[in-house]
Every structure is written in C-alpha cells, then in structure tokens.
Amino acid sequence: MSDESKKAPYIVPIGPNHPALKEPVMFTFEMEGEMVRDVDFAPGQAHRGIEWMGMRRNPVQIVHLTDRICGICGVSHTFAFARAVEQIAGIEVPERADYIRTIIAEFERIQSHLLWAGVAAHELGFDSLLHLTWRVREQSMDVIENLTGNRVNYGIVQVGGVRRDIVPEQHQVIEDCLTTYEGLLGKLLNLFLDDKTITMRCRDCGVLSKKEALELCTVGPTARASGVNVDLRQDYPYAAYGDLDVKAILPDQHLGETHGDVYDRIVVRLLEVGQSCGIIRQCLSEMPPGPVTAEEKLAKLLAVCKKATGEAIGRVEAPRGECFHYVRMDGKEAPHTWKVKASSYSNLMSWIPMLRGEQIADIPIIVASIDPCLSCTDRVAVIRRGEKSILTKEDLHRLSVGKTRRLQR
Amino acid sequence: MKFLPLFPELLRQILREPATNRFPAKYLPRTVTGFLKAVGEGKATIVPPVPTPPNFRGKITYKIDCCIGCGLCAKVCPAHAIELIPGTKQIRIWVGQCIFCSQCTGICPKGGLSMSDEFLLADENRYSENLIVE
Structure with a gap:
C-alpha cells in the first residue's frame, strides 16, 4: 500500500446530481472508514436568473415570478417582495388582506412541514410513513386550491393586498381541514416520535449545538430545534401576527430537554403544524370585514409603483x-x-458541524433535516468563457464595494 | 416506547379504497391514445378527473369582437404570453407560455378575456392550434 491516494481519508464526491439528494448540490466528503471526517459543499447548480428576469418586469408581473422561486414556499417569497414594494410606494394594506395573507401563509407552513416529514421518513427508508404523511397533506393542498385557485403557485398575493377574498362558504372548508389536522396531530406525533426505528436513527444524530446555531446564523425550525428562540412572527410581527398570540416552538416545551439533533427537528416541525392550525382558527374568528386590496385597479397600481423611489x-x-x-x-x-435571500441560504452552513463525525448512512437524513431548498437559494453562478470559476473572499469584497458605490449614485 | 405504531394503520389501509382518483382509467391502458380513441367511439368509459375548484383558472378565452387593442393585458402578463398583432387591434395568446395567473382578465377594460375550466392542454407541439388563442 505505497500508493498515497489509497490512504485515508478517502474522498467521496456526492452530487451535483445524486439519487439521495432532492436537488442539485455538490458534496465532497473526507471519509475515514464509515465516518465523515470533514465535508465541503458547493451549491449554485440550480441558478435560474430569476432576479435578472425580475429587473426587466414591473412589480405587478414580478409577484408571479416570485411565486415560482420555490415550489413549496410559494407565498412567502411573494409576501416578502410585496411588503418591500408596499413600503417603497407607501401603500397601506387593508387589515382584512393582512389576515388572508396570514391564513394562506400558515396553510403553506402546514403543507410544507408535512411534506418535509414525509421526505424525512423516506430518507430513513420508512416509505409507508411517507405515503401516509403525503396522503394527509393532500387535504391542506385542496384547501389552498379552494382559496387561491392553484395548488402550488398560488398567485393570491398582489402588491397592496390579496387578489381573492375568503367568502363565508369557504369557512366551513377551512374548519373541516383544521379539525382533521388537530385530530391527526396526536397520531402523527405518535407515529414519528414513538417509533423505535425513527428514535434509533434520529436521536443524537446530526447534532447542532445552540452555540453553533447562533454562530452560523441559522434560522427557522433548524435554529429552534437547537434551542435558539427565534421566530420572525414573534420577534418582528408583520401582517396579522401582531394581533395574534404566536410563540416560538422549542423542543424542550414538548420533551423537557434540547438535544439539537434530527429528532428535535421533527418535534419542532410537527408541533408547528398544530400551532399553525391554532393561528388560522384565531385569524378566521378575528378577521375584520372590509376591502382586500388597497388598489383594485391594476393600471392605477402600476402607475403608483412607477412613481415610487427608494x-x-x-x-x-x-x-x-x-x-x-x-x-x-x-x-x-x-x-x-x-435581491432575494432565501431561508436555506442561512441554514446550509450548518450542514458542516452536523455531518462531521457521523456515519455515511446518516448523510441523507442529516442533509434533509434542515429542509434545504436549493432552487430558492441559488442566486449566483459565475461562468466566464464557458468555465466556472471560484471567487475568493477578496474578489467578492471588491465586487460588493463596487455594487454599493453603484447603488449610492 | 411502542415498537411499531404504524403497523395497525398499515393493516387498516389494505381494506381501504386508494386515496387517488384513477384518471383516466382504473388500470393503465396498453396505449393511452388507443384508449382515448375507444372512448371517442363509445367503446370504453373514462374515469372523470377531480372537479375543478370555484374560480378555477384554466385555458384563456378571448372575445375578439370587443377587443380595442389597448395592450394593457400584454403589459401585465408576467410570462410575455400575449402578443399584439401588428397592424390590427387584436391580440394573440400563446397558451403554451401562459402561467394561468388571470392578471389579464382583471385588467381588461372591456371584459373580453376570461378563464375557462379547461385544463387538459398537454400537447407535443407548443404551436398547435389548440395552444394559440386569437
């Protein structure tokens, strides 16, 4: 064994396209036997130039483009973009529109978390649980379709409000769905958390300590599962959340302790399904009457947006x-x-401390545990003369300074 | 800790109907085109698709008589699917490009555009007659 390349650590490349990965990303693992010694990854394989397309369209068109940044969080991107444009143009969103936006956003959270739970079960090889979770997810998709007209790219949020009202007949549809989910939640918690297989695979696997979570600026359920008390709905309330009682869900509320492992991420996401049901119910009962958009005439809205500066x-x-x-x-x-910064962008770096020291068979579940969405994340791909080049920190700094100067002009 | 909490659920599942709608037929036909031909001749029956929700946004319909050629629809179309035909006061809609957002139907001052319930639009040719509305 004199050949240097055959000595440990072995380099195992996974990606950019691999059956274990749902979206393209390139991993390079340094393996020592079965154990991951170090890991590096290169996103940027799913860049679609959405910002470039947006800078050639007016805000009324862009809201439909933002719907398509991500297939799962369809309303979040549109919502964030609309809030930014409303601030620039000084448009006051009617209160009822805020409540409808909140309801749709919470339904989206329900379906996204159930989808993730199914994917997590699939990554563990537990496909019967995947099929069960995705079957129960279907009801939330049906309600979203009933409310917005589409299952995936909702197209309900417009700058200044929403495009459709929730009529009294739809209250019953929503109520039925919430009752089903509240009844199902106990069952889902039992199926996921009391199962011996899932406990063995997920407990103390892919641990992210609270310190690391804070240092790497993780957000959302990934941060909350490590015990970091962050939730935009609680810290900086927007839309109707200011009137509602929203508290970040942390794993120790349910189990009494925080491990920061994959199991805790399952706990946080499943409990958030129940929390979202409560928020929607509260919204429905407190929703004030009134208009659902600040400017009904799209032509007028376009004129307002055209004048806006800032x-x-x-x-x-x-x-x-x-x-x-x-x-x-x-x-x-x-x-x-x-500029779009998706949530996965902040979470991707947490892969490195999570994967270090774990076994090769745990890679899929750990990678999936942060619910990565790479098509959301990929905003930059540098290709010059047909070749991909890597930018160093100094290059990026120079480009960043240049861009700030351009914007200041 | 229970060992396999999903097991009773799986046993119950055996006796249940499948959750999916078996469109277009209960079992996959040998050829889909052959099956559709048989449906056309009345020899076979089709399992209907799931009904569309209220205010569904399907294939666009265009009333050419009331169009004044103002071009507002083309201005708000996010997908650039609407084209003003030069020299006339009419538009052409490329359904293959359409993203079914229904923004043009809202802005049309004459109410000449609306969305139908038709959604089975798959075609191997994006320039086929079925996918161009004018």
Whole structure:
C-alpha cells in the first residue's frame, strides 16, 4: 500500500446530481472508514436568473415570478417582495388582506412541514410513513386550491393586498381541514416520535449545538430545534401576527430537554403544524370585514409603483425560516435592484458541524433535516468563457464595494 | 416506547379504497391514445378527473369582437404570453407560455378575456392550434 491516494481519508464526491439528494448540490466528503471526517459543499447548480428576469418586469408581473422561486414556499417569497414594494410606494394594506395573507401563509407552513416529514421518513427508508404523511397533506393542498385557485403557485398575493377574498362558504372548508389536522396531530406525533426505528436513527444524530446555531446564523425550525428562540412572527410581527398570540416552538416545551439533533427537528416541525392550525382558527374568528386590496385597479397600481423611489426590505417567516427580499426602485417601471435571500441560504452552513463525525448512512437524513431548498437559494453562478470559476473572499469584497458605490449614485 | 405504531394503520389501509382518483382509467391502458380513441367511439368509459375548484383558472378565452387593442393585458402578463398583432387591434395568446395567473382578465377594460375550466392542454407541439388563442 505505497500508493498515497489509497490512504485515508478517502474522498467521496456526492452530487451535483445524486439519487439521495432532492436537488442539485455538490458534496465532497473526507471519509475515514464509515465516518465523515470533514465535508465541503458547493451549491449554485440550480441558478435560474430569476432576479435578472425580475429587473426587466414591473412589480405587478414580478409577484408571479416570485411565486415560482420555490415550489413549496410559494407565498412567502411573494409576501416578502410585496411588503418591500408596499413600503417603497407607501401603500397601506387593508387589515382584512393582512389576515388572508396570514391564513394562506400558515396553510403553506402546514403543507410544507408535512411534506418535509414525509421526505424525512423516506430518507430513513420508512416509505409507508411517507405515503401516509403525503396522503394527509393532500387535504391542506385542496384547501389552498379552494382559496387561491392553484395548488402550488398560488398567485393570491398582489402588491397592496390579496387578489381573492375568503367568502363565508369557504369557512366551513377551512374548519373541516383544521379539525382533521388537530385530530391527526396526536397520531402523527405518535407515529414519528414513538417509533423505535425513527428514535434509533434520529436521536443524537446530526447534532447542532445552540452555540453553533447562533454562530452560523441559522434560522427557522433548524435554529429552534437547537434551542435558539427565534421566530420572525414573534420577534418582528408583520401582517396579522401582531394581533395574534404566536410563540416560538422549542423542543424542550414538548420533551423537557434540547438535544439539537434530527429528532428535535421533527418535534419542532410537527408541533408547528398544530400551532399553525391554532393561528388560522384565531385569524378566521378575528378577521375584520372590509376591502382586500388597497388598489383594485391594476393600471392605477402600476402607475403608483412607477412613481415610487427608494429602497426597502421585506421579511417573512417562511416554513424554513426567514425569507428576505431587498428591493430598490428609482422611478422606472422595473425595480433597479432586487435581491432575494432565501431561508436555506442561512441554514446550509450548518450542514458542516452536523455531518462531521457521523456515519455515511446518516448523510441523507442529516442533509434533509434542515429542509434545504436549493432552487430558492441559488442566486449566483459565475461562468466566464464557458468555465466556472471560484471567487475568493477578496474578489467578492471588491465586487460588493463596487455594487454599493453603484447603488449610492 | 411502542415498537411499531404504524403497523395497525398499515393493516387498516389494505381494506381501504386508494386515496387517488384513477384518471383516466382504473388500470393503465396498453396505449393511452388507443384508449382515448375507444372512448371517442363509445367503446370504453373514462374515469372523470377531480372537479375543478370555484374560480378555477384554466385555458384563456378571448372575445375578439370587443377587443380595442389597448395592450394593457400584454403589459401585465408576467410570462410575455400575449402578443399584439401588428397592424390590427387584436391580440394573440400563446397558451403554451401562459402561467394561468388571470392578471389579464382583471385588467381588461372591456371584459373580453376570461378563464375557462379547461385544463387538459398537454400537447407535443407548443404551436398547435389548440395552444394559440386569437
């Protein structure tokens, strides 16, 4: 065994496309036997140039583009973008529209978390649980379709409000769905948390300590599972959340202790399904009557947006964490700058401490445990003369300074 | 800790009807086109799709008589699916490009655009007659 390349650590590349990964990302594992010694990853394989497309369209068109940034958090991106544009243009959103936005956002959280629970079960090889979770998820999709007209790209949020009202006949549909989920929640908690297989695979696997979670600025359920008390709905209430009673869900509320492992992430997400049901119920009972949009005539809305100048950020707690949109408009039809920071962008770095020291068979569940959404995340791909190049920190700093100067002009 | 809490649920599942709607037929036909031909001739029956929800946004319909060619619809279309035909006061809609957002139907001052319930639009040719509305 004199050959240097055959000595440990072995380099195992996984990706950019791999059956164990739901979306393209390139992993390089340094293995020592079965154990992951170190890991590096390269996202940027799913870049679609959405911001470029947005900077050639007016805000009324962009809200439909933002729907398509992510297939799961369809309303969060639109919501964040609309909030940014409303701040720039000084549009006051009617109270009823705020409540409807909240209801749709919470339904989205329910379906996203159930989808994730199914994927997590699938990654463990527990496919019967995947099919069960996805069957019960279908009811929330049906309600979303009833409320918005679409199952996935809802197209309900428009700058200044929402495009559809919730009529009294739909209250019963929503009520039925909430009752079903509240009845199911105990069963789902039992199926996921009392199962010996899931406990053995997930307990103390992929641990992210509270310190690491804070250092890496993780957001959403990933941070909460490590015991970090962050939730945009509680810390910086937007839409109707200020009137509602929302408290971040932490694993120690249910189990009495925080491990920060994959199991805790399951606990947080399943409990949030129940919390969302409560929020929707509260919204339905407190929803005030009134208009659902500040400006019904789209042509007038376009004129208002065209006159607007300034910059603003819109932040929304998406199912995966904080979703952040920066918009700058300078009196033209299209925004001057539009920057999207999806929640997975903040969470991806937590893969490295989670995966270090784990076994190769645990990689899929740990990778899936932060609910990564790479098509949301990928905003940059540098290709010059047909070759992908890597930017160093100094290059990025230079580009960043240059961009700030351009914006200040 | 229970050992396999899902097991009773799985046993119950054996006796239940499948959750999915078996569209277009209960079992996969040998050829879908052959099956559809048989349906057309009345030799076979089709399992209907799930009914559409209220205010469904399907294939667009266009009333050419009341169009004034203002071009507002083309201005708000996020997918650039609407084209103003030069020299006339009419539009052409490329349904293959349409994202079914229904924004044009809201802005049309004459109410000439609306969304139908039709959604089975799959076609191998994006320029086929079925996918161009004018």
